[in-house]
Amino acid sequence: MDLALIWFALLAALLAGYAILDGFDLGVGILHPLARTDGERRLFVNVIGPLWDGNEVWLVTFGGALFAMFPEAYATVLSALYVPFMMLLCALILRAVSLEFRGKSTSPAWRRLWDLVFFGSSLLATFLFGMAVGGALVGIPLDERGLFMGRFVDLVGPYPVLVGMLAVALFAMHGAIFLFLKTEGAVQERLGRWMWHSWGSFLVLYMLTTMYTLVAIPRATANFEHFRWAAGVVVVNVLAIANIPRALFARKYAQAFVSSSVTIAAMVGLLALALFPNVVTASNDSAHSLTIYNASSSRTTLVIGLIIAGTGFPFVLAYTGIVYWTFRGKVKLGETGY
Amino acid sequence: MPPLRATSTDLIMDVVALSRLQFALTIMFHYLFPPLTIGMGVVLVYLEAMFLRTADPVYETAARFWTKIFALNFAIGVATGIVMEFQFGTNWSAYSRFVGDVFGSALAAEGIFAFFLESGFLAVLVFGWDRVGPRMHFFATVMVAVGSIFSSVWIVVANSWQQTPAGHHIVQMERDGRPWVVGGEPVTRAEIVDFWELVFNPSTMHRLVHVLIGCFILGAFFIMSISAWYLLKKRHVEFARRSFTGALLVATLASLAAVISGHFQAKNVYREQPAKLAAFEGHFRTGPADLNLFGLPDSDAERVAFGVAIPGGLSFLIHESFDEPVIGLDRFRSEDRPPVLVPFASYHAMVGLGFFFVTLTLVASFLHWRGSLFESRWLLWICVFAVTGAVAANELGWVAAEVGRQPWIVQPPMIRDADGGLVLDSEGRVRYATATVTLEDGTIGERVAGLRTSDGVSEVVTAEQVRGSMVMFGLLYGLLLLLWLYVLNDKIQAGPHGRETSDSAGGERELLDAAGSRVDSTGSLTGGGEG
Secondary structure, eight states, rough: HHHHHHHHHHHHHHHHHHHHHHHHHHHHHHHHGGSSSSHHHHHHHHHHTTTTHHHHHHHHHHHHHHHHHHHHHHHHHHHHHHHHHHHHHHHHHHHHHHHHGGGGGGOHHHHHHHHHHHEEEHHEEEHHHHHHHHHHHHBBOOOOTOOOOOOOOOOOOOHHHHHHHHOOOOOOOHHHHHHHHHHOOOHHHHHHHHHHHHHHHHHHHHHHHHHHHHHHHHHHHHHHHOOHHHHHHHHHHHHHHHHHHHHHHHOOOOHHHHHHHHHHHHHHHHHHHHHTTTOOOSSSSSGGGGTTTTTSSSSHHHHHHHHHHHHHHHHHHHHHHHHHTTTOOOOOOSSSOO | OOOOOOOHHHHHHHHHHHHHHHHHHHHHHHTTHHHHHHHHHHHHHHHHHHHHHOOOHHHHHHHHHHHHHHHHHHHHHHHHHHHHHHHHHOHHHHHHHHHHHHHHHHHHHHHIIIIHHHHHHHHHHOOOOSSSSSHHHHHHHHHHHHHHHHHHHHHHHHHHHHHHHOOOEEEEEEEEEEOETTTTEEOOEEESSSSSHHTTTTTTHHHHHHHHHHHHHHHHHHHHHHHHHHHHTTTTTHHHHHHHHHHHHHHHHHHHHHHHHHHHHHHHHHHHHHHHHHHHHHSSSSSEEOOOEEEETTTTEEEEEEEETTTEEEEEHHHSTSEEOOOGGGOOGGGGGGSHHHHHHHHHHHHHHHHHHHHHHHHHHHHHHHGGGGEEEEEEEHHHHHHHHHHHHHHHHHHHHHHHTTTEEEEEBOBBBSSSSBOTTSSBBBOOOOEEETTTOOOEEEEEEEGGGSSSSSSOOOOOHHHHHHHHHHHHHHHHHHHHHHHHHHHHHTTTOOOOSSSTTHHHHHHHHHHHOHHHHHHHHHTTTOO
């Protein structure tokens, strides 16, 4: 059994789970300035109140699993991305704190400050995630030991910036649909328009990114020649994107949310396909790339990891189910909340 | 071991020192919150269980009040905890490559078994008062408490493995089927052999027990502090008396348990990490050892200045005999010795605080038995401030443990004879185990079977970068600390019944007033959700 391949697929699944779940609450943060009154702003925050913390655990678990199963990749990526990673950590802390503190005083200046922090940190975190994906597709220069050889500025290029913008549009769309499902009345009407706007921006950026990738990143599509079935992921992706406006027209909003979730999952699948068999692609010399085989832990650890994941994940899905079931339905102010 | 890219040795040292400092700053700030969460979690379970059994609304009021503060602590704990997980990769990437195969499993287990449990049910605990029934709410509280204890289990396992590694072997990595050598240095790492030996390595249980006792002490002192303040101010008296009594019981038992567990743990440290214990005690020369009550260790002169010591005391604690020799720092090569001042000072301060907790809780318990505790204002005032000592003792214990294990980030095993005695080299120094490696020219060599802290730091990160991130963390955490204290104070001032006039979280008040009958709980619903 190809244990490294199984773990590569599981990590992709964890990343997809994270992107779908935290994606909508980051999206709510990005759309937060659109709320007009303090009541609306509180409503937005309370929509994600009980959920965001659990969603972020997916990122923590993804990080832990990467550390355990592909320690060489974990070490190389995090030390290479030192500065952007510190910015990300700063954004995630400030985001958690802004949710916590905005309701602690009624002073408008205090609330405006934390609203701004909530918006800014959500936007920054999403953009950085997108840049990291773009950077992963381009690759980074690595030496023989797998150590990053470049400088911080080498990480910033037009392609990572484009993917960063794509991520912002994608999560904004995902968050808008989620907010629409959780609200009613005048706010919901306005969100209806914003679902369309964000879908439109996402579509434009998606097409731009696809063209850029096809032209400039040949490695990203090389695997499609080996794996015929990979075309299926592209088809699913395109159908899911196309189904969003169809579902919105038909007023099947839950279906639209499922479609945007499938869109995200398919895009993570495409990322994994583009990288395989690399976890970290060396842009200077393909022999220095960290692959799922030369960067992985020992067989024993990969097996132990599968046992841990196999024991734990049924429970994780059960808790997640319980929490989302408990907090189902429309969110109204005046309940226990921020 | 990874080669030092020694264009400038000073620069490398700088990155090591800065990265250690940053780790110390971020972990110590983070560690303000998990022990509070663990300690308070147990109290919440007790309060909700009592409410289910007796249906006495005072218990519900108390549970709701402490849940608000619990949630605030939890949120900051989570936000600062994410930093810890990723800092292994950002600042300690050479270490991460070396230990990932072993350490990573424990960390991943923590994520899957503990974090999901905690964060999922925290939502129900904090936001679910009106959405689920009391039994489901109690279940959620139990799950959050269990999750926070699971979390401490796995992180203590991971840390203990670095102190007293077991269940692994050191192997050379391969590239293209050949032993991997880069720049003349063989690339080695630790690989897991036996998962349960890793989990139950020689120090795990001792350290876990001591850590959890420390958490219970802190949680109990925290509640005693706030309750004592209410008693002094004659506010919420019935609520405060019940909270104080419960917490005092936990604090008394935990303080006594800490002394006992501390004794056995120290003996275990002597067995597994004798250099660390020698640093704790300022014991430089092997021989019968006095127990320094206080003093100022001087590593250059190899003695403790201004000390007051019990003659033969350390020998007695370790060997139950006043003149049996205790291994001192002279058994270790100078490059293998930990610094002495910081471990000595932090260890002694922790022990001193521990005995202070025992005295304080015994006196308080005695007065409670006599029925005069709540009139003893001087004692209540001490209890208001004693929580800072509990915070300090928890932090200082970790400082002693982590500085005392230097210079190793992963300690190599010491070579022992058949009876378990330490094997010394020709100069009378302790010998560390080595691993066999293949060098570039195919010859066989040896490398020490551990990792020095100075070799664990990220090779590609510069001192400027670490300095920048440290400034960021310093500002961010300073702000967080101020805000935490501000909100905490606000909640304490508002009290278990909430503010009567001010409405800190907006428009809930009307709805709750309309609900009418549940007067007790209206206040705690206001701003109830901090998760």
